[in-house]
Every structure is written in C-alpha cells, then in structure tokens.
Amino acid sequence: MSLIVQKFGGTSVANTERLKNVARIVTDTKKKGNQVVVVVSAQGDTTDEFEMKAKELNENPSSREMDVLLSSGEQISMALLAMAIEKLGFPVISLTGWQAGFKTKSDHCNARIKKIDTSRLEHELNSNKIVIVAGFQGIDKYDDITTLGRGGSDTSAVAIAAALNADLCQIYTDVDGVYTADPRLVKNAVKLEEISFDEMLELATLGAQVLHNRSVEMAKKYNVNLEVLSSLTNTSGTKVKEKVTMEKLLIRGVTKDDDTSRIALLNVPDRPGFAYQIFALMSKYNINVDIIVQSIGRSDMKDISFTVPMKDMELAQKILTERKDSIGIGDVIATDSVSKVSIVGAGMQTNPGVAAKMFEALYSVGININMISTSEIKISVLVDKKDSVRAVNVIHEAFFE
C-alpha cells in the first residue's frame, strides 16, 4: 500500500464534468489499494471573480480579509469534489486548511507554512477515507485564515507529502508533463520522462510555467518525489526527483521568457564601487535585476547592461536618468523588445561543448546574441524579441532532433 498525494489545479476542477473526471482518477488510485490525499485549488476563474468583487468595494482591501475571501474558493471546490466521490461510493472527507492542520506565519496573502499537524489527516486516512484538503490556505497563531500566495496549492500538496512521508506527489495540471520546449512554440517538443529538482527549478525560473519554484524547492528539501501530469489525458507524466538517469540528453529543455527588458548604461566611469551604487539603487526601488553584463570599453570608460522585468523598465530608466550627472553616466537606453532564451540541463556540467553548440545554432540562422549569462546547469542568452521563437526552435533542433 502506497500513500499518494494528488493535487488538482483550477482548470482540473472547473466544472461538473471535470470534477466527475477528477473523482474517477482519485477513486481509481484508491481502488488500486493506495491511501489517497487530494489537494484542490479553487474552481477555474473563482479567484479572479473574487478579486474583481473585492476591487469594486475597496481598491485596497486588507490582506487579512482578502485571505478570508479567497480561501472560500478552495472550500467550495473541495466540498463539490467530495460529493462527486461520495457518488462513486467511496468514503471521503474534505478538510479546510485549518482542519488539515496547516499552521502558517501571519504574512497574509503570502504566508509560509510553519508546520502541519497531521493528526486529523492520519486519523481520517486510517479510517480508510479519501481525504480532500483545501490547497493554498492555513491559519496563523491567531487562528486567522492565511493563504500561501502564488503556486500555493502545489506547495500545500508537497508539504502534505513531506509531512506524511508520502510515496509520491502527483501534480495534475493542464499540460501532461514537462517538455523539452513549449509545445505551442516547438512542434517537435518531447515530453521528458524525468527531470531533477535542480533542473526543474531552473526551468521554472526561466519561464516554464508547469510548476511553481516554491513547491519544487520544498520537494527538493524534503526529497518528495513529484510527478507532473494532466487530468485530461490518461498518460504518464514527468517525474521530478533528486537522482535521474542521465539518458543521452545533454540538456533537458529550451525555454523562452518574454517578460524582460534591457537597460544599457553607456560610458560609465571605470572606478570601484560604481556597480554597487547602481544596483543598490535598483534594490532600493525593489527592482529585480537578472542578467548583468559589463563590457570593456575605452580604457577609462565602459558600458554596463542589465535586464529587469518589463513592468520595472520605465521606473529603472527614470531613476537612473534623473541621477545621470550625480552618478556620472552617459545615456540610459532601455528596450523591451528582447527575450531571454535559455537551455537547462545537468548534463552540461560534464560536457564542455554545450554552450558552443547553442551559439552555433543561433549563428547558423543569423540570430544575434545581446547578452549571455550562465550558471552550472543553464545558459541564457538575450536575443531580439522578434527572433525568439526561431531561436527556441533552432536550439531545440540542434539538441533534440
């Protein structure tokens, strides 16, 4: 007998038919002799509807009351799923975050899980029940309802799997696994059988929207075996775990992230502390800087470029331009017509030719590289936005086809 945690996202429980489908998946798993804990998100657009209703009353509601409102979304979907499972004749019980023992910090709308008191969960599992838990929510030390923020339901599922020492945590979503590239962009993208936590983390950070970083980090920390799969197809998904067979793959995937923009500072003085000055300023305004490249220009001058999220581009340009003279920089040039294209794979650590192969692919179709950034298991390049889809395809072809 295995203990399996299954998490279903908003699209998987969006309506009556989908809920019946989820009930079938869950009861099939139970029928095979497993213990099952199900974690659900709010149905489809519920969260958006709640946020709209709230905005009509108060454009800046307190995060405490927002949590009270949002958390009712999972409460609705868990009760409905329980009814669908009852209909199939299986013992089942639904538990809210507080009933399931989720204790969190008090940072409303973005609370961290402190611990899970698993006594109720274990009691219900030992009574042979399928246990449904509301994802995304818990209570703090004041008994106030909290929510976990983006990717919260995935995190709830992984946290339960860790706390109960589950054999597997299945994340059901609207794609059926992790692909070597976004199948909407790359025709020949292939589903990966498995991927390591570190690779998944890089992919998540670089724009693959399959799993949220936070849940992968937690899975890595507590060594929870994950599987990403679809509730709408009946195929096996992608396993995410600590150790993966290396196969023959040098890299696991190619990603594209359009939410980036480049700030270039021309003719900056070549003196110590200058970079610190610039990036302390960005930090002060809460602007998240990604790739930084410093070029060697004239003997006493150089250029510095860096990328920031698109929403922060104008602000970054404004605050730097205002301080042009005091800092002593020339022009501040900003553009958001760029994309970040990346490859990820633990294989590149032991294969020195990976970067060259990527650059060669881009060169072969005449795509210019603006910036380059590397880590142990990823290489990112900044290219013109208009070239980005072509870049992903030509790189994918070079490595996978």
Next chain:
Amino acid sequence: MSLIVQKFGGTSVANTERLKNVARIVTDTKKKGNQVVVVVSAQGDTTDEFEMKAKELNENPSSREMDVLLSSGEQISMALLAMAIEKLGFPVISLTGWQAGFKTKSDHCNARIKKIDTSRLEHELNSNKIVIVAGFQGIDKYDDITTLGRGGSDTSAVAIAAALNADLCQIYTDVDGVYTADPRLVKNAVKLEEISFDEMLELATLGAQVLHNRSVEMAKKYNVNLEVLSSLTNTSGTKVKEKVTMEKLLIRGVTKDDDTSRIALLNVPDRPGFAYQIFALMSKYNINVDIIVQSIGRSDMKDISFTVPMKDMELAQKILTERKDSIGIGDVIATDSVSKVSIVGAGMQTNPGVAAKMFEALYSVGININMISTSEIKISVLVDKKDSVRAVNVIHEAFFE
C-alpha cells in the same frame, strides 16, 4: 455605550451597492459610540446556486459536505462587507462560525447551538473593532463545520446577542417591520411599533415570514430585545420584546397561510381510540396535522376533518383510503382550495368579543367558515382559498380601520 448586534439577510448584501449601503448603516451605528457585532447571510442566491451545483454531482450528497459548501457563502459575504467597512476607514474584522466560537451539535444542515465561546468576540470588540460574524454556521465537537438550517442567521444573531448580553439585536431584512397584515394583500396595513415574543411566535407560525420561529423562541428564552427593520429604508422598525405597551390594539395582526389542505373523513364510528388511530398513522408518515375538528353527526357516527400541509395532502388521502375498510371509515375527501386566516394578539385574552368581531366581519361579506381553531392569543379559521384575500381585508378593516 451600547452593544448592538445587527443581522443582514441575503438580499441586504446581494451586490456591491447593497454591501456599501450595509457598511454605511453599520458604521453609522459605530459612529454613535456603540459596539457593533454584525451577522451576515450568504449573498442573494448563493445558497441556491450551491445547491444546484451540488445536485449536478450527487443528487443525495452527505449533509457534512453540504455544510462545508454552504458555509462558504457567508464567508464570502463577510469578507466583502469587511472590505466595504475598511473603505470607510473603520477598524473591522470578519470571523467565521468557528472563529467566533460557535459550538454546535453534530446534526449537519440543522445543527443546534450548544454554546458560544465569546473570548475572541470580546477581544476584538475591546480592540474597538466592528466584528462581522458569518451567520448560519458553527463547528461540532469533531471540528467539523455545521450549519443551523432554516432561519439560521437570525438564530446566530440572537445567540450572539444573548451570549454577549447585548442591548439590542436588529434584524435587517427586506421588509421594514412587522405589519398588521401583509402590505401586499392589505392596502391599509400598518407597521407595528412593538409586539411581544408570544405574538411574534404565533405570527411566524401562521405565515408571516418576517422572522423565523427558532430565533424568536431563543430571543424569548434569553430575553433579547429584537428589532425588525429594513436595510433599504431609513425608518425605525418593529420592536419585539417581552413586555409591550398594550396600546388600544385588541390584536396585532391578520395573517393568511395558503400552504394548507383539508382532509375530511365522513361517517366515522363513534368509538374510543378512533382519533388516536388516525393521527398515529399521520405521525408515522411524518405528516404534520394542524387544525382538527370533530363534528357531531348522526348518533353513532361523526365526521372528522383536519388540515395538513399541501405537499402531504395526497399521501394522507392515499394512506387513509387504503385503510378505509380496516379502520371503518366512509369517504376520504381532500381539498387544497382552502386557506387559513388568523388573527393574533395578546389583547384577546381579556376581551371576549374578539372572536365574535372576526366572525361578524366574515359574515358581513358572506364568507363561509370551514373550520375554527383557537389558542390563548390567536384565532384561526379555514376559508375557501378564493375568499382568503377578501377575508384578510375585511378582518383588518374591522380591527384596525
């Protein structure tokens, strides 16, 4: 400083505009220096929508999961109201049933309140906050969510008022008080300034749908001063309390209840135990018998008539007809073309002419009385349904105009 509990029903919080209106009423009460606890129902048709969604998945869902589903309705409206009150700049906090300390029995969908642990409520009131509480819900000893059944939010409000020893419990609804008759039927119906608990109980039972019996019973038991008023008009409502000034009113109101039907058993033998046999049978099938009249017929035979809710008429007729011979009765005649018209008022106890005045009014316009039933403070008559509106009007005229 007074402590006031204000309860707002589903229509009062149905949409953004109504919620803003309720926020104004609540904050106006707070501004006058009062402590305020607000009890809310689910918005408008939320409960119906939830029930429909549930039915699509399972025509017979467990009452436990139904309670999980339904209780989220109040959680939504309390969070939205809190946001509307925040917008007006007042400190406010919303509490679910369990957060507000509502402990109930485990009879899901129709749970009785066992006690209210008021520590959190008092803490928040002492922090100068407006406290919003989800009506209709609590938790049982297993920490499972329960709901209180019909009229549940009124009951929640009265229970809080009793537990906190509040000075007043205001029930805001879609009518602005208790009238001498339904204003939709009687043009000259007058709003009562006050009414006693007993009179209100009789009116509620006899078809006035202003307050639910259960909440009035609780208010009487704990001597909670009630006021029924409208959230949509800015007028004072009707006070419901133990002692009322008698004024010059012989009676408080005239009501009509169309949900009734009459079963007549003709030529029944005049022997002991016969009535017991009939009504034990009704009880066995859970049929609620209201008025019973036994006529004196021929020397050894008599007729028995009684009323039952319309939905039970066919069943009652069927089970009696099937046993006609074994019990020894003649024909079983059923009709639902009857209405019960009643007058209620503690004044009739000391005024013997009240019944005569009612019958005279009916006689004066040629309305035939089918059955009569009386209690200390009410007189009910059964008339043909086609005459019922006329009956209410002519009686109202006799007593009030």
